[in-house]
Amino acid sequence: MKGVAQVDQGFIRSEAPSDAWAEGVIVHFDPAIITLPVLVEVHLRTHSAVGTYSPDGRYRSAIYVFDPGQHSEAAKSIAQFALAQDEIARTTVLSLVGFKPSDARYQNYYRTDPERPFCRRYIDPKLQYIREHFSEIAVPSPADCEP
Structure with missing residues (x-):
């Protein structure tokens, strides 16, 4: 997405009771190009925002923030999403x-082999959704750039 400079993939933890390491990413973004509420909406629409599946908390649905201002913005975005849904x-x-990066073999998992069954089944539909519903901020797929 435009405005996203880097994504760090790994394991994240918060304060108790959410202090078990959970898979997640840290998104480095330019708020002048893409706002936190937009990133939250993309996350909510492409993630299990209303599901309850979370084995041992490893896949908890959460937005991790760095400061109280981000907490307020993210909470408001989630509340608006829930109301609309x-x-x-x-x-x-x-x-x-806390954050610790994933093993090197899992870094850039999609980019290293987008033909993997997991990528085709789970990641491709999310990318397609972003391209269709957030086209103004979506970076074109490599196939869109071919002559």
């Missing part, structure tokens, strides 16, 4: 306490 959003806002 007429459903309770399970996504929570948590303070980021």
Whole structure:
């Protein structure tokens, strides 16, 4: 997405009771190009925002923030999403306490082999959704750039 400079993939933890390491990413972005509420909306629409599946908390649906201002913005965005969906959003806002990167073999998983079954089944539909519904901020796919 335009305005996203870097994404660090790994494991994130917060304060108790959410202090178990969970898979997640840290998104480095330019708020002059893409705002936190837009990033939250993209996350909510492409993630299990209303689901309850979370084995051992490893896949909790959460937005991790660095400061109280981000906490307020993210919480407001989640509340607006839940109201529009007429459903309770399970996504929570948590303070980021720790981060450790994934093993090298999992870094850039999609880019290293987008033909993997997991990529085709789970990642491709999310990327397609972003391209269709957030076209103004979506970076074109490599196939869109071919002559």
